Structure formats: structure tokens, C-alpha cells
Amino acid sequence: MPSGFSTAAIHAGYEPDSLYGPINTPIYASTTFAQDDLAVTRNGYEYTRVGNPTITALEDTVAALEGSDFAVAFSSGMAAIDSVLRVLLKPGDHIIIGNDAYGGTYRLIQQVFTLWGVSNSVVDITDVAAVEAAVQDNTKAIWVETPTNPLLAIADIRAIADIKGEARLVVDNTFASPYLQKPLELGADLVVHSTTKYIGGHSDVIGGVVCARGQELEEQLRFFFGWVGAIPSPFDAFLTARGLKTLGVRMDRHCDNAEAVARFLEGHETVARVCYPGLESHPNHEVAAKQMTRFGGMVSVIFRTEEQATTFCRTTKLFCLAESLGGVESLIEHPATMTHLAVEGSALAVPRELVRISVGIEDEVDLIADLEHALAQL
Structure with a gap:
């Protein structure tokens, strides 16, 4: 083996x-x-x-x-x-x-x-x-x-x-x-x-x-x-x-890009919280570091208002507005009205200020530029 x-x-x-x-x-x-x-x-x-x-x-x-x-x-x-x-x-x-x-x-x-x-x-x-x-x-x-x-x-x-x-x-x-x-x-x-x-x-x-x-x-x-x-x-x-066959090399690039995206978003004034296990600010960071080799390609962001979240989703260009995740291309979605609409009103309801980002394997500089442009519209 x-x-x-x-x-x-x-x-x-x-x-x-x-x-x-x-x-x-x-x-x-x-x-x-x-x-x-x-x-x-x-x-x-x-x-x-x-x-x-x-x-x-x-x-x-x-x-x-x-x-x-x-x-x-x-x-x-x-x-x-x-x-x-x-x-x-x-x-x-x-x-x-x-x-x-x-x-x-x-x-x-x-x-x-x-x-x-x-x-x-x-x-x-x-x-x-x-x-x-x-x-x-x-x-x-x-x-x-x-x-x-x-x-x-x-x-x-x-x-x-x-x-x-x-x-x-x-x-x-x-x-x-x-x-x-x-x-x-x-x-x-x-x-x-x-x-x-x-x-x-x-x-x-x-x-x-x-x-x-x-x-x-x-x-x-x-x-x-x-x-x-x-x-x-x-x-x-x-x-x-x-x-x-390419999972290992793809995941390394997903992780690299997601870490960069999480750090970039964490410091923006419209962002209330960035949910990414690789950040030391994450409440479960130590557990993640203990049982994971790296922290993955998913980043979730909680904005200060729902309007900021939905505008952000509608404004990105490189990050495509779509459900699903884990592909080589970067995707963005608003869970409360898309993937998690079915749990609205239940114990699993998600914040309406939340945006979920599947960070792809594109060039980091292009991803950050797209996010920067979208944030400027808020």
C-alpha cells in the first residue's frame, strides 16, 4: 500500500x-x-x-x-x-x-x-x-x-x-x-x-x-x-x-487562498466576524489545529447587516453566485435564502447577515481584488 x-x-x-x-x-x-x-x-x-x-x-x-x-x-x-x-x-x-x-x-x-x-x-x-x-x-x-x-x-x-x-x-x-x-x-x-x-x-x-x-x-x-x-x-x-487524483494539490491551493481571504476580510470595517478555523480568533482554533493538518477552503463571513451581506453576494464577479462548494472555481452564496432556506425558523436557522464562500484555486491576487471591489460597494 x-x-x-x-x-x-x-x-x-x-x-x-x-x-x-x-x-x-x-x-x-x-x-x-x-x-x-x-x-x-x-x-x-x-x-x-x-x-x-x-x-x-x-x-x-x-x-x-x-x-x-x-x-x-x-x-x-x-x-x-x-x-x-x-x-x-x-x-x-x-x-x-x-x-x-x-x-x-x-x-x-x-x-x-x-x-x-x-x-x-x-x-x-x-x-x-x-x-x-x-x-x-x-x-x-x-x-x-x-x-x-x-x-x-x-x-x-x-x-x-x-x-x-x-x-x-x-x-x-x-x-x-x-x-x-x-x-x-x-x-x-x-x-x-x-x-x-x-x-x-x-x-x-x-x-x-x-x-x-x-x-x-x-x-x-x-x-x-x-x-x-x-x-x-x-x-x-x-x-x-x-x-x-489531484485532491492533495488542490486542497493545498484551496487552503492557501482561503487563509489569505480570511485574513483580508477579518480587518474590514463592514465585517462583524470571519468564521475560519485557521484564524486564532476562531473559538475552536486549537481543536482544529489538533485534528486537522490544515484548515480547508471554506470561509464564512458575518456582516453587520443583512443588506451588506446580500449586496456583497450580488457584487462579486470572480466569486460566482451559486450553491455547492469544493470546486476549483470560487463560489459565493447567501445561506439564509439559498442552501439553508429549508431550516428557516428551526433550531438550525442561520444568521441572515452570513455569507458562505467556497474559495477556489485561482490566483490569490485576483480573488482579493474581486473581494476588495465588492466591499467598496457596501
């Missing part, structure tokens, strides 16, 4: 075959596979809904990078989240979720799983004592994002792992990526990614993946992969794997 991260991102999970020797994993665009005899498959593949060599190669690479026994790829991040919840929860169970979680995750838990008889508690996931106090006899899962979306709070994974009891600790590692953070090494039971974001990295493919250890969990997750059928297409798996 390659020891370096970028070496593993390029080489783990696939070797050129002996027939033609393709350097890249072929796109096995076949729904079905020839069998050598009745119920005797060739290398374990029979039907793409339950397994495909292109998808397997992606899964094996992600597992190597996360340090997991296995990875299961899904057609989207939400499909991955839904499958994990179905594996871990049944009617009568309880789940703890952070008060700054992704709105789509909370919406799924609150509007679907609540009807199924699953209760939930919303807590400040950065407060370990509050998390421990929320654990009940029927708590089966603690759902953690770190950094959180969109306020970039940091949860202490190891500390929560120490107090979780019989519950499974699930970490959504999308914002950090396996390049910056390894939740399983810190005591998490499962790791979830929207591969649409940093792993794919080019805003051209939707996907998700779940990583964990243990045969029982793998069997349960693969049940939902195959029999429910929320699978990625071979082409989507190919695009995601192609993006994954």
Missing part, C-alpha cells in the same frame, strides 16, 4: 490490467456481465446495480485514503446520508445532530425519520458536555459535521468518541476531505462524504461515499447500495476518481 497521500490517491484501488494496460480505470459501461457458469460470476460482477469494476476502483481508493476497511459509493451525498441513517436507526431510536448541520441532513431527519418514529436532539456539537448530556438510552447515532456547514464550527471528534457510549459516531468529513482530516483515526465509526465537493473537485459530478470498518456495516450498507439502488453510474465514478 502506498504510504503517501497523493501516491495513494493516484495508485491505490487500481492497477492497469494485463490485457491492454490502461493507465486510467476504464469506464465499464455495461449493465450486466457474462458469467462462466450458472451463478458463477467472473471476478464477482454480475449486474452493475450490485457492483461494477469502475465503481469498485473508486471505493477502494477512497477507503485507502480514509484508512477504512471499505467504502461504499452512492449516487449523491444525500443518498449516502440516507443509507447510513437507515442502517443505524429504527423506530423508537434517537439521534443527536449539531445545531449547525447541513440543512439537507436535518430536513431528512426531521421530516422523514421523525415520521418513522425516530426522535432527535439538536445540540451545540462543539460543546462535548452538551453532547454527553443529550445521550439517551436509545441514542443510536451522533451526527457530527466538522467543520460545520455553514458556520465552520469545529467538533472535537476524539472527545465525542470518548463519551458516545453505545451510539455510533458519524462524521460528515465533506468540508475537510480525507486530505485534511481522518475521523476514523480519531474514534469515529463511520465517515460520510459528498464527493460532489472536494473529492470530485470540478463541479461536474454528483456523488457520495460512506467509509467504515467492520464486515457487518459493509454488508448493511451494500444492501442499500444494491437492493435500493442509489448507485453512481460508472461514468460518474470515473469522473470522481479522476478528480480524486
Whole structure:
């Protein structure tokens, strides 16, 4: 097994075959596979809904990078989240979720799983004592994002792992990526990614993946992969794997640029607060420095008024007004009216003065100039 991260991102999970020797994993665009005899498959593949060599190669690479026994790829991040919840929860169970979680995750838990008889508690996931106090006899899962979306709070994974009891600790590692953070090494039971974001990295493919250890969990997750059928297409798996090869070099540039953007914005008179774990002013900076190698490419800014926030979003040119994140291009959005509109009025409602920035890999000088021009319009 390659020891370096970028070496593993390029080489783990696939070797050129002996027939033609393709350097890249072929796109096995076949729904079905020839069998050598009745119920005797060739290398374990029979039907793409339950397994495909292109998808397997992606899964094996992600597992190597996360340090997991296995990875299961899904057609989207939400499909991955839904499958994990179905594996871990049944009617009568309880789940703890952070008060700054992704709105789509909370919406799924609150509007679907609540009807199924699953209760939930919303807590400040950065407060370990509050998390421990929320654990009940029927708590089966603690759902953690770190950094959180969109306020970039940091949860202490190891500390929560120490107090979780019989519950499974699930970490959504999308914002950090396996390049910056390894939740399983810190005591998490499962790791979830929207591969649409940093792993794919080019805003051209939707996907998700779940990583964990243990045969029982793998069997349960693969049940939902195959029999429910929320699978990625071979082409989507190919695009995601192609993006994954450059994750290390991209994340370094994302981090460089995000650190520069955070420092620039922190000193501006219209800015009330910059949320970036790499700043010493961040309340969870020390925890982030302990469990992350760097601080990521996401920066959130709280302006003094909502009008300043919305004007800022409408005024940038290089930072494109769009949802999603983690691509090579810089994006900007207003969570209260865009990605987090569904949680308005709930315990997860976000400040209307908040702007979320996904800092891309463009030249730093151009990014700062664009922000400077937008700030001048406020």
C-alpha cells in the first residue's frame, strides 16, 4: 500500500490490467456481465446495480485514503446520508445532530425519520458536555459535521468518541476531505462524504461515499447500495476518481487562498466576524489545529447587516453566485435564502447577515481584488 497521500490517491484501488494496460480505470459501461457458469460470476460482477469494476476502483481508493476497511459509493451525498441513517436507526431510536448541520441532513431527519418514529436532539456539537448530556438510552447515532456547514464550527471528534457510549459516531468529513482530516483515526465509526465537493473537485459530478470498518456495516450498507439502488453510474465514478487524483494539490491551493481571504476580510470595517478555523480568533482554533493538518477552503463571513451581506453576494464577479462548494472555481452564496432556506425558523436557522464562500484555486491576487471591489460597494 502506498504510504503517501497523493501516491495513494493516484495508485491505490487500481492497477492497469494485463490485457491492454490502461493507465486510467476504464469506464465499464455495461449493465450486466457474462458469467462462466450458472451463478458463477467472473471476478464477482454480475449486474452493475450490485457492483461494477469502475465503481469498485473508486471505493477502494477512497477507503485507502480514509484508512477504512471499505467504502461504499452512492449516487449523491444525500443518498449516502440516507443509507447510513437507515442502517443505524429504527423506530423508537434517537439521534443527536449539531445545531449547525447541513440543512439537507436535518430536513431528512426531521421530516422523514421523525415520521418513522425516530426522535432527535439538536445540540451545540462543539460543546462535548452538551453532547454527553443529550445521550439517551436509545441514542443510536451522533451526527457530527466538522467543520460545520455553514458556520465552520469545529467538533472535537476524539472527545465525542470518548463519551458516545453505545451510539455510533458519524462524521460528515465533506468540508475537510480525507486530505485534511481522518475521523476514523480519531474514534469515529463511520465517515460520510459528498464527493460532489472536494473529492470530485470540478463541479461536474454528483456523488457520495460512506467509509467504515467492520464486515457487518459493509454488508448493511451494500444492501442499500444494491437492493435500493442509489448507485453512481460508472461514468460518474470515473469522473470522481479522476478528480480524486489531484485532491492533495488542490486542497493545498484551496487552503492557501482561503487563509489569505480570511485574513483580508477579518480587518474590514463592514465585517462583524470571519468564521475560519485557521484564524486564532476562531473559538475552536486549537481543536482544529489538533485534528486537522490544515484548515480547508471554506470561509464564512458575518456582516453587520443583512443588506451588506446580500449586496456583497450580488457584487462579486470572480466569486460566482451559486450553491455547492469544493470546486476549483470560487463560489459565493447567501445561506439564509439559498442552501439553508429549508431550516428557516428551526433550531438550525442561520444568521441572515452570513455569507458562505467556497474559495477556489485561482490566483490569490485576483480573488482579493474581486473581494476588495465588492466591499467598496457596501
